[in-house]
Amino acid sequence: MMPNSLKHRLIRWLEDNRELVVVLFCLPASFIFSVMLRVRGYLRRLGSDPQRHDSAVREIQARVQQWNKLPSQNRKLLCTSRPNWLSLSTKFFEKHLNHQVPIPLYDILELDEQNMTVRVEPMVTIGDITEYLIPKGYSLAVTIELVDATLGGLALGTGMSTHSHKAGLYHETITSYEVVIADGSLVTATADNEHSDLFKTLPWSHGSLGFLVALTLKIVKIKPYIKIKYIPVKGQKAYCDMIRQLSGTNEARPKEFPDYIEGTIFSKDEAVVMIGEYSDYDAKVPVNHCSRWYKPWFYKHVESLFRKGEKEELIPLRDYLLRHNRAIFWVVEDMLSFGNDTLFRYFFGWLLPPKPAFLKFTTTPGIRAYTFTKQVFQDIVLPIKELEKQIEIASQLFEKFPLLVYPCKIIDHGPSSGQLKRPDAKYLVPGTNYAMYNDLGVYGVPGRVKEKKSYNPVSAMRKMEEFTRDVGGYSFLYADIFMTREEFEVMFDLSLYEVVRKKYGAEGAFPHLYDKVKPEINVFEIGEEYAIK
Ligand SMILES: Cc1cc2nc3c(=O)[nH]c(=O)nc-3n(C[C@H](O)[C@H](O)[C@H](O)COP(=O)(O)OP(=O)(O)OC[C@H]3O[C@@H](n4cnc5c(N)ncnc54)[C@H](O)[C@@H]3O)c2cc1C
Ligand SMILES: NC(=O)C1=CN([C@@H]2O[C@H](COP(=O)(O)OP(=O)(O)OC[C@H]3O[C@@H](n4cnc5c(N)ncnc54)[C@H](OP(=O)(O)O)[C@@H]3O)[C@@H](O)[C@H]2O)C=CC1
Numbered sequence: 001m002m003p004n005s006l007k008h009r010l011i012r013w014l015e016d017n018r019e020l021v022v023v024l025f026c027l028p029a030s031f032i033f034s035v036m037l038r039v040r041g042y043l044r045r046l047g048s049d050p051q052r053h054d055s056a057v058r059e060i061q062a063r064v065q066q067w068n069k070l071p072s073q074n075r076k077l078l079c080t081s082r083p084n085w086l087s088l089s090t091k092f093f094e095k096h097l098n099h100q101v102p103i104p105l106y107d108i109l110e111l112d113e114q115n116m117t118v119r120v121e122p123m124v125t126i127g128d129i130t131e132y133l134i135p136k137g138y139s140l141a142v143t144i145e146l147v148d149a150t151l152g153g154l155a156l157g158t159g160m161s162t163h164s165h166k167a168g169l170y171h172e173t174i175t176s177y178e179v180v181i182a183d184g185s186l187v188t189a190t191a192d193n194e195h196s197d198l199f200k201t202l203p204w205s206h207g208s209l210g211f212l213v214a215l216t217l218k219i220v221k222i223k224p225y226i227k228i229k230y231i232p233v234k235g236q237k238a239y240c241d242m243i244r245q246l247s248g249t250n251e252a253r254p255k256e257f258p259d260y261i262e263g264t265i266f267s268k269d270e271a272v273v274m275i276g277e278y279s280d281y282d283a284k285v286p287v288n289h290c291s292r293w294y295k296p297w298f299y300k301h302v303e304s305l306f307r308k309g310e311k312e313e314l315i316p317l318r319d320y321l322l323r324h325n326r327a328i329f330w331v332v333e334d335m336l337s338f339g340n341d342t343l344f345r346y347f348f349g350w351l352l353p354p355k356p357a358f359l360k361f362t363t364t365p366g367i368r369a370y371t372f373t374k375q376v377f378q379d380i381v382l383p384i385k386e387l388e389k390q391i392e393i394a395s396q397l398f399e400k401f402p403l404l405v406y407p408c409k410i411i412d413h414g415p416s417s418g419q420l421k422r423p424d425a426k427y428l429v430p431g432t433n434y435a436m437y438n439d440l441g442v443y444g445v446p447g448r449v450k451e452k453k454s455y456n457p458v459s460a461m462r463k464m465e466e467f468t469r470d471v472g473g474y475s476f477l478y479a480d481i482f483m484t485r486e487e488f489e490v491m492f493d494l495s496l497y498e499v500v501r502k503k504y505g506a507e508g509a510f511p512h513l514y515d516k517v518k519p520e521i522n523v524f525e526i527g528e529e530y531a532i533k
């Protein structure tokens with residue numbers, strides 16, 4: 001056992017020398033960890049066998065049945081045993097207070113080229129599935145930019161990509177969920193079978209309804225490249241209007257309706273709008289392997305186009321899909337100030353990104369407090385008609401650029417159709433049953449913190465959440481939330497969710513959604529303590 005004083009000194013040292021810790025420990029350790037995961041994934045794929053899936057599911061069912069036999073006072077609420085530090089969430093859900101069930105399901109089960117779907121186990125990652133699908137000429141309809149996100153975690157949380165203005169949120173591309181519910185039975189939920197209520201409430205449920213053991217996802221045909229056009233735009237109204245027009249906010253099928261759209265906002269008045277189409281090789285257009293280790297970080301390349309002007313490039317599809325992986329959008333810049341320097345890139349660029357898993361692994365309580373008080377990590381889904389207001393409020397509260405904008409279709413599935421509230425009629429795209437929203441991504445150290453201007457993280461975030469509720473938007477729940485339960489129930493519609501929890505026995509077996517996604521620390525107390533007066 002390490003003496004307490006030594007332990008405290010070590011923790012202090014780790015907290016005071018984070019950049020050194022990242023370079024000396026996190027980067028090499030995450031690199032070794034990635035190699036090990038790749039080898040493990042490869043070996044697993046060699047031994048892939050649907051029979052094994054059935055027996056692994058029976059094992060999970062048996063564990064849930066055993067849990068049911070425990071005396072009720074010994075029955076802690078159920079959650080998966082996936083270590084929290086592996087999860088892409090800023091929170092540290094306290095798994096040790098719960099009864100953990102292992103879900104060792106990492107296989108891709110079946111590719112159905114006729115119905116254009118793929119059936120997978122929930123722990124398959126975005127990295128695994130892109131590696132599997134792309135050589136076969138397919139991609140997930142909604143694919144995320146971070147290799148570590150799992151297909152199950154995204155299904156029960158939420159996912160969005162630059163194709164979401166056409167495909168909607170990730171869960172709109174799921175055709176069935178196979179779930180072990182609280183009594184240990186296995187149910188398959190689809191949009192039109194007897195479990196359609198479960199189907200509607202599994203997205204945004206964060207494992208509070210049952211254990212996901214398989215899911216079937218829609219795939220799309222691809223071409224080897226994305227022909228991307230970068231359009232630098234000056235003037236807020238000009239870039240907001242352009243994003244709205246191109247994403248189909250004003251009309252269902254505008255003349256120019258690209259497969260991929262993304263906006264990176266560098267200041268209130270400057271943005272680069274990127275539009276992409278699937279393409280074959282075209283000798284007239286330069287190829288950019290933008291995800292290679294020595295290449296400038298993607299958003300830095302995008303920013304440089306303000307000097308260079310409008311440009312067209314061919315990006316190999318895998319490079320495009322993982323374009324934000326190396327710099328974790330722009331998060332790594334605040335951690336490693338020299339990470340995009342040419343020398344660092346050529347010699348050590350292959351070590352990036354630091355695995356979020358390792359960053360979480362080395363997070364002490366002090367750093368955790370820092371993470372939510374001196375940084376902001378938020379993705380918020382808001383009506384795109386309010387884009388100017390979103391930018392105004394976010395820049396006032398956080399003074400943090402770039403901001404990320406992904407347009408996204410929010411489908412109106414009718415009353416009480418899941419946790420997502422119906423979009424307001426005034427936001428519906430004329431002649432359709434959907435409204436155009438967008439993800440607003442705010443990541444990193446707020447300018448107000450860097451400049452030591454007055455900043456209270458709790459009141460800033462609560463103002464942002466209030467705006468989100470007022471316009472009928474939704475906060476991604478991987479991020480820290482600052483809402484009371486009442487406010488949470490204004491943002492999300494829990495009416496069907498509560499019915500489903502009772503019907504499928506989740507009450508008393510799985511934690512409630514709010515309890516699962518609220519920060520594990522007292523944000524109000526810590527927020528006050530760290531506020532910059
Ligand atoms: C967005 C972000 C995420 C980080 N996440 C991790 C992590 O998960 N694990 C890890 O080991 N290190 C993390 N760090 C720390 C990082 O590795 C650097 O050590 C640190 O940013 C630079 O510290 P400094 O003393 O050189 O500069 P400073 O001038 O002390 O800091 C620069 C800015 O970063 C903020 N900051 C400083 N230290 C931290 C910290 N530990 N966490 C959050 N913000 C900080 C400060 O508020 C300041 O605005 C993170 C830093 C940032 C900015
Ligand atoms: N572009 C995007 O849209 C991005 C989205 N994200 C967010 O990151 C998260 C995904 O990260 P990831 O690390 O893969 O997932 P997590 O491990 O964070 O899981 C997310 C939630 O789903 C639950 N869950 C996961 N698998 C199962 C299962 N098989 N059975 C029951 N519950 C399960 C977890 O419960 P438990 O705690 O019990 O394990 C947890 O509450 C999502 O919340 C997503 O919104 C992140 C990056 C990008």
Ligand SMILES: CC(C)=CCC[C@@H](C)[C@H]1CC[C@@]2(C)C3=C(CC[C@]12C)[C@@]1(C)CC[C@H](O)C(C)(C)[C@@H]1CC3
Binds near residue numbers: 087089090160441443
């Ligand atoms: C819809 C879109 C584009 C979503 C992108 C979300 C990412 C930017 C988020 C998801 C998880 C995320 C919050 C994470 C972090 C950065 C931003 C991430 C990657 C980090 C690594 C930042 C540093 C933190 O100390 C900590 C390690 C807790 C988190 C972990 C999750």
